[in-house]
Amino acid sequence: MRFVFKTGYDQDIRFFKHTGYWQSYGFLFLTAVTAPLYLGNFEISELTQAISFAIAGLGLMLLVGFTGQVSLGHAAFFGIGAYAQAWLLASFDISFLVAMPIAAVFTGIIGFLLAIPLLRMTGIYLAIGTLALSIVLEQILKSWKSVTGGFDGMAVEPASLLGYQFNPDSWDFYYVALAILILVLALCANLLRSPTGRAMVAVRDSEVSARSMGVNIARTKITAFGISTAITGLGGALFAHKLQYLAPDGFNLIISITFLLMIVVGGLGSLQGAILGALVVILLPQAITIMKDYLPPSIGHQPGLEPGIFGLLLVAFILFEPMGIYGRWRKIKLFFDIFPVYRKATFRRQKAYLKTERMR
Amino acid sequence: MKTKAKMLLAGVSGAALIASGAASAQTRGVTDTEVVVGSHTALTGPVAPWGVGQAAGARMAFAEANAKGGVHGRKIKFIVEDHGYQVPKAVQAANKLLNRDKIFAMVGALGTPMNNAVLPRQIKANVPNFVPFTASRQMIEPYHRLKFLAFASYYDQMRAATNYFVKEKGFKKVCALYQDTDYGREILQAVNDQLKALNLKIAGESAHSPREKSFVGAITKLRKAGCQVTMMGTIITDSIGPFLTAKKLGWKSVFVGTIATYDLIVAGFKKGLMNGYYAMTSFEMIYPDTADPAQKAWADAFKKYAGRPHTGASQLGYGSGVLFVEALKRAGKNLTVDSFIAAMESLKNYQMPIGGPPLTFGPNDHQGSTEAYLAVVENARWKTLTKPLSY
Numbered sequence: 001m002r003f004v005f006k007t008g009y010d011q012d013i014r015f016f017k018h019t020g021y022w023q024s025y026g027f028l029f030l031t032a033v034t035a036p037l038y039l040g041n042f043e044i045s046e047l048t049q050a051i052s053f054a055i056a057g058l059g060l061m062l063l064v065g066f067t068g069q070v071s072l073g074h075a076a077f078f079g080i081g082a083y084a085q086a087w088l089l090a091s092f093d094i095s096f097l098v099a100m101p102i103a104a105v106f107t108g109i110i111g112f113l114l115a116i117p118l119l120r121m122t123g124i125y126l127a128i129g130t131l132a133l134s135i136v137l138e139q140i141l142k143s144w145k146s147v148t149g150g151f152d153g154m155a156v157e158p159a160s161l162l163g164y165q166f167n168p169d170s171w172d173f174y175y176v177a178l179a180i181l182i183l184v185l186a187l188c189a190n191l192l193r194s195p196t197g198r199a200m201v202a203v204r205d206s207e208v209s210a211r212s213m214g215v216n217i218a219r220t221k222i223t224a225f226g227i228s229t230a231i232t233g234l235g236g237a238l239f240a241h242k243l244q245y246l247a248p249d250g251f252n253l254i255i256s257i258t259f260l261l262m263i264v265v266g267g268l269g270s271l272q273g274a275i276l277g278a279l280v281v282i283l284l285p286q287a288i289t290i291m292k293d294y295l296p297p298s299i300g301h302q303p304g305l306e307p308g309i310f311g312l313l314l315v316a317f318i319l320f321e322p323m324g325i326y327g328r329w330r331k332i333k334l335f336f337d338i339f340p341v342y343r344k345a346t347f348r349r350q351k352a353y354l355k356t357e358r359m360r
Numbered sequence: 361m362k363t364k365a366k367m368l369l370a371g372v373s374g375a376a377l378i379a380s381g382a383a384s385a386q387t388r389g390v391t392d393t394e395v396v397v398g399s400h401t402a403l404t405g406p407v408a409p410w411g412v413g414q415a416a417g418a419r420m421a422f423a424e425a426n427a428k429g430g431v432h433g434r435k436i437k438f439i440v441e442d443h444g445y446q447v448p449k450a451v452q453a454a455n456k457l458l459n460r461d462k463i464f465a466m467v468g469a470l471g472t473p474m475n476n477a478v479l480p481r482q483i484k485a486n487v488p489n490f491v492p493f494t495a496s497r498q499m500i501e502p503y504h505r506l507k508f509l510a511f512a513s514y515y516d517q518m519r520a521a522t523n524y525f526v527k528e529k530g531f532k533k534v535c536a537l538y539q540d541t542d543y544g545r546e547i548l549q550a551v552n553d554q555l556k557a558l559n560l561k562i563a564g565e566s567a568h569s570p571r572e573k574s575f576v577g578a579i580t581k582l583r584k585a586g587c588q589v590t591m592m593g594t595i596i597t598d599s600i601g602p603f604l605t606a607k608k609l610g611w612k613s614v615f616v617g618t619i620a621t622y623d624l625i626v627a628g629f630k631k632g633l634m635n636g637y638y639a640m641t642s643f644e645m646i647y648p649d650t651a652d653p654a655q656k657a658w659a660d661a662f663k664k665y666a667g668r669p670h671t672g673a674s675q676l677g678y679g680s681g682v683l684f685v686e687a688l689k690r691a692g693k694n695l696t697v698d699s700f701i702a703a704m705e706s707l708k709n710y711q712m713p714i715g716g717p718p719l720t721f722g723p724n725d726h727q728g729s730t731e732a733y734l735a736v737v738e739n740a741r742w743k744t745l746t747k748p749l750s751y
Contacts (some may be wrong), residue, residue, distance in 0.1 A: 042459035049452065142569070151570060152542040153447065153473050155480075169455060169481055239448075245477035247447040286456060289441065301419070303403035303412050306442060 002337070013193040032178055036171035045169040045242075050282035051177040052239040055184050057262045057274035059231030062188060064260070065269040066197070067224040068204030069119065070126055073133030074259050077229040079141060079251030081107045081236025082156075083148055086246055089157040096159040100180075100237045107233025112226035119221045134253040141248035153247030156240045168242050177238055181275075184231055188271055191227065200224050232259075265317055267324025276325040285310050323347065387696045388487075389464030390434070395688065395695065397422070398439045398457035400478065401470040401493065405444035409625075411470050414493050414677035415440045416666040418468050421681025423665065431688040434695070439463065443474055450474035458485045465490050465700070468680045472496040472542065482506075486697055490687075491680040493673075495619055495642075497546055500727045505701055509727045510683060510712075510719055511642030514543065514618045516730040518550035518591050520749040521616045521640050524734060526558050531588040531614075533563035537578060537602055538593025540567040547593030547618065554751055563587055568598065575602040579609060589614040594621065600629055603637050614638060622735060622742065624671055632740045640732045640749075643679065643716040645672050645742045658713070679714040683728075686710065717748035 004011075004018050016022050036044055060074050084103035089096060118129050141148045148154060159166040159173065166173040191197045199220045202210035207217055240246055258281055266277025288309050292300045299305070321328050327347070335342045389396040399418065402411035422436040430436065439461050441453035450471070457463045458481060466482060469475050470493040482489060488506045492499050495517070500509040512520070525531045536551045538544030548565065555562055564585025566578040579602055582590055592599055592615055599621040606613055615637055617626075622641040626634055646655045648669055662670040662678070670678075688695065690703035704726070709718040719728030731748035 040459060042455055045455045045459060046452070049455075150541065151473075153476070155476070167484075169459060243448060243451050243477065244480055245447060245451075245473070247473045247477070249446050249473075250448045282452075286452065289453075289456060290460075293439065301415075301440070303408065303442065307404060307444075 015189055036174060041169055041171075044171055044174045046282060046286055048168065048174045048177045049239070049242055050278045051174075051181045052235050052242055053259075053262065053282055054235075054275045054278035055181055055238060056232045056235030056259060057266070057278050058184055058188050058271060059228045059233075059235065060259050061263050061268075061271060061274040062191070062200070062231065063224055063228035065263060065273070066192065066204060067200040067221060067228075069221060069224065070123070070260075071130040071225075071228075072127050072253070072256050072260065073130030073137075074229070074232050075251045075253065075255035076133040076137035077107050077111055077232040078236040078239065078255065078259070079137055079248075080110060081233025082240035082243075082246055082251070083141065083154075083236075084233070085237035085240045086154055086156040087147055090154070095161060096157075096241065097161065100234060103237040104230045104234035107236070108226050108230025111229025111233075112222060115222045115225035115229075119218070119225060131253065131256070134251075134256045138248050138252050141251065148246075148248070151248065153245055156244050156246060158244070159241045166241075168244060173241065177242075180234070180238060184234065185271060185275075188231070192271075196220070196223060261314065263324075265314065265324055267326030267328075270324075270326045272329075273324050273326040280325070284313065387464065388462045388485075390695050393430075393434060394437055395431070395434045396437045396439065396461055396463050397465055397467050397684070398441065398461055398463035399466060399468050399470075400441045400443050400450050400453040400457065400474060401468065402445040403440070403442035405446070407445050407470070409671065410493070410673040411442075411445075413671040413673035414468055414470065416668075417662070417670065417674035417677025417679075418681040419677075420662060420665045420674075421678045421685060425681075425685045431685060432693045432695070434688075436685070436688075438467075443471070445471055445474070447473050447477045451477055454478040454481065458482060458487060463487060464695075464697075465684070467491065467684050468493045468677055470494065472498060475499060479507075488697060488700065490684055493676065493680075496543065498542070503724060503726065505726075506697075507726055508704060508721075510680065511619075511716065511728060512640075512730045512732040513727070514546050514593075514620070515550040516751070517618050517640035517642070517732040518547045518593075518616075519554040519751040520730075520732050521638075521734065522551050522554040522591060523558070523751040524746070524749050525589045525614070525616070526555075526560065529589075532560065533586050533588045534560065535564040535566075535582050535585060535587035535590045536562060536593065537566050537568075537582065537590050537615075539570045539572075539595070539598060541570060543595075543620075544593035547591060551591045557751075570595070570598065572598055573601065575605040576609070578602060579605045579611065583609070583611050583613070587613060589616060592617040592621065596621065596623060596625055599626060599637070600634065604633060607633075616640065616734075619732070622672060627737045627742050628740050634737045635739065637737045639735050639742070641735050641742075641744075642729065642732050643672070643675055643712075643714055644733065644735075644744050646670070646675060646714070647741060654713075675714045679712045679716070682713055683710070683719070 056078050063069050063071055081103050084106050085099055088099040088102060121129050142151050199215045202213060202215050203217055203220050211217055262277035262281045263274050265280050267273030285306055288306045292305060331347060401415055402408055419438055422438045425431055426435045439457060441457060443450035443453050465488040467490045472494045475492050479489060483506055490508050491510045495514045497513045497515045500507055500513060522534055534551060534555060536548045538547050552562055564582050564587050566581050568578060590613060594617060599617050603615050617639040619641045622639040646659055648659050650656050659670060662674060687700060687703045690706055691699040705721050705723050707719060707721045709720055711718050717729040717731040721728055731750045733744050733748055734746045735742045735744045
């Protein structure tokens with residue numbers, strides 16, 4: 001067991017609380033950086049795609065996991081980011097690294113404006129309101145032909161920097177994605193220890209208590225939505241380069257639900273959960289597909305096998321580990337940390353809702 | 361951390377697999393005993409009936425070749441990935457096929473947007489796009505040495521149809537009803553181009569969204585324009601809709617669709633309601649009770665192989681498989697992308713076992729045929745009316 005000796009107040013908000021963090025995250029970082037050495041283009045390409053989903057998931061995690069506002073419309077912002085990126089590159093002679101933040105901020109502004117009416121609703125009504133966003137955006141993408149290419153979609157200009165053209169299926173673009181992911185992670189972690197982030201968590205836990213502590217609920221929610229959509233838009237911009245070709249069907253309601261599923265499976269209320277969830281959502285179907293190649297044809301050639309098994313695994317997961325992968329990891333860690341005095345009740349939910357807040 | 365470690369393990373074993381596969385191969389996907397072929401298609405989602413039927417047809421063609429000992433001693437390994445008619449999934453599927461399975465060629469990839477999304481990376485990997493399951497002009501234009509199309513594009517089909525109805529039937533007023541997509545506009549372009557060549561002008565046109573349900577306005581508009589024949593840039597539901605609307609309004613006119621509407625669902629809709637609907641097609645539908653013994657044998661063989669009756673898509677899938685096997689045979693023992701392309705270009709007047717016009721390829725001509733038949737629905741079944749038409 002480890003005892004951390006406190007010598008200053010800054011220690012409370014440090015990213016890495018003790019050397020154990022440095023060791024484990026350092027190892028993780030090294031694994032990620034050296035991945036192209038021992039993984040083929042196929043795996044690297046899948047990882048790049050997982051990273052773009054992870055960034056979108058981080059955005060959604062801020063909203064759902066830390067502010068407690070559900071959204072079924074984040075595919076719309078993912079799409080706005082992706083199309084904005086493609087449109088910026090097609091219309092102006094700028095680098096993709098310049099276009100990305102512009103696309104993200106643009107998405108954030110749209111999210112911010114939409115949040116003003118949307119976040120007057122809570123709970124299931126907010127879910128319905130944001131669900132409409134997914135549907136409306138799909139129609140806009142299909143109808144606004146001059147910008148989006150309509151049903152037929154549009155090609156995305158390849159990412160290039162100083163004359164070097166990135167291959168989105170190869171290690172070079174993987175590093176671009178990884179760098180952006182680390183940047184976004186640092187940004188999110190930093191946000192969460194700032195007053196804004198604390199206010200978000202307070203709103204999630206109890207709006208009444210938050211208000212009594214002087215938190216401006218409306219402003220906090222709207223800010224959270226704006227930041228969340230901007231980050232999701234950035235993920236979309238990265239995804240646009242990964243795909244190289246955008247079509248409206250890539251940003252429909254199914255993707256919104258996938259995002260939500262991703263952060264729930266990963267573990268609500270933790271940044272790590274968004275990344276673990278993205279890895280599951282992207283890599284698990286491919287793993288099933290690969291496994292399928294080794295099955296006898298009578299089973300392996302059955303249409304609809306992959307989505308079936310994928311769905312079954314996810315249902316099983318949510319049934320048996322509602323706290324997600326990161327929740328499970330924390331339990332395992334704690335088990336060894338305090339061995340042999342681990343109690344199951346440690347992770348039982350302590351929060352007592354006010355009756356009026358329970359169903360919202 | 362735990363997942364990461366597992367992934368690392370999986371990755372290492374995966375890399376080892378790839379390395380062992382690459383050691384003996386000269387051309388990607390080709391060894392002395394095997395050639396790996398892939399396809400991304402829709403086994404789930406809105407067009408799953410096409411994808412499932414087509415994949416089964418191609419599988420059967422390859423299984424037949426393998427049962428005979430393969431081609432030049434090489435068995436064909438056919439890997440089919442499902443994209444559910446979604447572009448992002450198609451890109452993921454293509455990533456697996458191109459980067460993990462290291463396929464030699466893509467055979468019968470389904471969907472125009474999916475092909476468009478996959479093609480750049482496929483061409484970069486030097487993998488031929490062999491007879492995709494879409495007849496869009498974009499699959500063959502602009503010319504690329506790796507792109508092959510067996511049959512007439514939608515554009516060719518509708519030019520031939522326009523030519524036929526103006527020249528043979530003496531119609532002067534030709535109209536177009538199309539969905540406002542690349543596909544629909546390709547048909548409009550074909551009608552306009554052919555009418556221009558015949559010194560005529562389009563009499564009326566109407567565009568709709570692919571999910572349109574009501575066609576009363578469109579049909580009234582075309583009726584007022586006095587259309588004698590309407591060329592349809594439509595797929596299944598938006599072909600049935602306008603045709604039945606016209607019937608209900610008591611307007612007797614001719615409607616002609618592309619191969620995308622040459623489907624058992626269209627012909628069999630409510631057992632005869634679609635009688636009198638025309639479609640262009642590059643092959644002839646085989647019905648299970650056909651009198652032709654060869655066709656009957658094929659239909660029975662398919663049912664035995666796949667465990668369900670075939671569809672038009674199965675015929676096309678089977679055809680593309682047979683054509684691919686023929687190209688492998690001609691490419692000889694030393695199979696490379698170049699020898700494969702040369703083999704395809706040597707095909708002259710090749711007759712597919714599933715019927716259809718003879719196919720001729722050549723250098724700078726990677727489209728087998730630009731001709732298409734005219735068929736009509738009679739007693740809820742497709743009946744071919746003409747020899748292959750051209751323009």
